[in-house]
Amino acid sequence: MALVVVLVGAWFGYQRLAGPSCNGQLPLTVAAAPEIAPAVQAAASQWSKDGGAVDGICVAVQVTATDPVDVAAVVAGQHGVALAGVGQANGTAVAPDVWVPDSSTWLARLRIAASAFAPANAASIARSPVVVAMPEPVAATVGWPNKKMGWGDLLKQVTTGTKLRTGIVEPSRDAAGLSGLLALAAAAQASGENAQAASTAALRALATGKSALRQDLLARFPRSSDPAAIASALSAAALSEEDVIEYNKAKPPIALAALYLDPAPVSLDYPFAVMPGTDPSKAAAAQGLFEVLGTGAFRNRLGAQGLRSSDGTWGAGFSAPPGAPSPAGTSAPPPSPEAGGKAAAGGLDPAVVDRALSAWTAVTLPGRLLAVLDVSGSMETPVPTAGGAPRMAVTLGAAQRGLALFDDSWAVGLWTFSTELVGKNAWRENVAIGPLSSQRSQLAAALSSIKPKSGGSTGLFDTTLEAYKTVQEGWEPGRVNSIVVMTDGENENPGGLTQAKLHSELKRLADPKRPIQVVMIGIGDKVNKAQMEAIVKITGGGAFVAEDPTKIGDIFLKAISLRPSTKG
Secondary structure (H helix, E strand, C coil): CHHHHHHHHHHHHHHHHHCCCCEEEEEEEEEECCCCHHHHHHHHHHHHHCCCEECCEEEEEEEEECCHHHHHHHHHHHCCCCCCCCCCCCCCCCCCCEEECCCHHHHHHHHHHCCCCCCEEEEECCEECEEEEEEHHHHHHCCCCCCCCEHHHHHHHHHHCCCCCEEEECCCCCHHHHHHHHHHHHHHHCCHHHHHHHHHHHHHHHHHCEECCHHHHHCCCCCCCCHHHHHHCCCEEEEEHHHHHHHHHCCCCCCEEEECCECCCCCECCEEEECCCCCHHHHHHHHHHHHHCCCHHHHHHHHHCCCECCCCCCCCCCCCCCCCCCCCCCCCCCCEHHHCCECCHHHCCHHHHHHHHHHHHHHHCCEEEEEEEECCHHHHCEEHHHCCEEHHHHHHHHHHHHHHHCCCCCEEEEEEEEEEEECCEEEEEEEEEEEHHHHHHHHHHHHHCCCCCCCCCECHHHHHHHHHHHHHHCCCCCCEEEEEEEECCCCECCCCCCHHHHHHHHHHHCCCCCCCEEEEEEECCCCCHHHHHHHHHHHCEEEEEECCHHHHHHHHHHHHCCCCCCCC
């Protein structure tokens, strides 16, 4: 009997040391945002120890802490698309089986750019509200912690006051920065008649204090309690609650306050996205891991990392900032099977995200642009959705609003075209390309004086080639050199360039060391999109069609946000 007891005890001891009774190894790769990666890794390791398996095969989970922007670049590259501000993959990140970025906005942006991108699940496993971080002495001047502040209040201080030195992490590469940008943009849009001016002022104010990296922005907060140091340092920035908690852990001379503004901006929601094409057995393993990440034990692991559970409440070990509500933040809606498992980013229309980033790009990245507007007779056609206003008026309105977005670092010129505008030439140079700092009023006056040429046709090919030559002759390094052509028809210019001749000339002129973006915007339902696409295929750029001319503004923003890499 004694021998039997010893043998049985030894067997169970062996079983405990050797782990669960599964065979082989099924690898599952997970790329997680750095702040949540330790919690996911710990939960995955415990799951493996407890017998995590699929059909008797042991699951081996490898969790890699990876910045979401790096995985987004990889995924975009796989689908042959580019995300504004993201750039190409860095060569170190790889596509995982499961991706846990910090926000569903990454999934939404990829879905807009690549319709075939349809990850499964994508449900939230954690949350970190986006707050406005302020040094505590600065926060006290705006009523913290007793007074509740709204985004409209912040907008007023940012655009009209001089006390707040605002900053933002590049929102095209940082989800918390994007959330803050969206919240401020929404406040500007709600400001009534001055919405456009308020929006532009807010974007420019943020742009002056932008940082490419989060750590660089955090380093700009005051490092001394000296009043002069506080006054000259960064005083407000949209960050995640976790950023504030982590910053204050180091016990800096001036702690950061987390202000929870109304309405709550889109939270970081950490979606669990099983990537398209994942092997079924790995997908099953991912589901097992996902279930583990919904337990109370994982909630406490999150708390230790300064993160909340997906319902906005916190677990053990969470160091709540003073005044932190519970629950807090916005919840992600359940994933939609019809959308291929893609959850809308906090209920946001992905087009809103796209529009905000396009406006940000237009404001913050200096460019050299030649705007070329069709003034053929068909531009007199009334637009029903614009109260019967002619296409020309709607187009000029969009151009004027776009001009207001550009700061004085831009160089802009204006041409119009039809047929025989100046002798036999189809085009007219209304304003030569030059710095907005010196010719903004000249451009505004030129736009307001444009009229369609009654009976005029469309000399699209001749004008495009001449515009390309002009921009190329004055090409400037360090800027995006571009042409934006707005037209409501197709090339109709007897005796002018043929399509074949235009293409051969553009191919001859194209210089990879001096890239020029050609953006073609078609207006209405009579546009020959094939002609436009054939041009931009040679030059680079994009072809867009606004069948409803009242949508030109959004398309114009998207078009000018196309940013190729410049050389020189």
